[in-house]
Amino acid sequence: MSKPYFVRAEWDADAGVWVASSDDVPGLVTESETLEALDTKLQTLVPELWEASGGLPADKIIHVEMLARRFSTTNLAVA
Numbered sequence: 898m899s900k901p902y903f904v905r906a907e908w909d910a911d912a913g914v915w916v917a918s919s920d921d922v923p924g925l926v927t928e929s930e931t932l933e934a935l936d937t938k939l940q941t942l943v944p945e946l947w948e949a950s951g952g953l954p955a956d957k958i959i960h961v962e963m964l965a966r967r968f969s970t971t972n973l974a975v976a
Contacts, residue, residue: 901960902943906935908967915965922946932965939963 902921909916914928915935924946929935939961947953 899954899956899958899960901962904939904943904961904963906932906963906965908965917963923950932963936963 902919904917904919904922904925906915906917908914909928912928914930915932916928917925917935917939919925922943925943927935927938927942929938943961944953944959947959953959
């Protein structure tokens with residue numbers, strides 16, 4: 898198996914979307930409302946970006962590892 902390309906997905910609460918970027922995939926910045934939709938988008942976008950840069954692997958198989966982070970804040974009522 899070839900090395901997976903690492904993609905970060907972070908929740909943008911103001912925009913209400915997941916934003917993906919990657920140091921491994923040149924030019925990758927995209928967003929979607931759900932992680933599932935983001936994953937589907939990445940399956941098309943990552944190979945397109947690699948093809949545009951002339952860097953497709955010989956076996957034409959690309960593995961993507963997505964790590965999602967979402968932070969939230971809860972205010973606790975004082976009793």
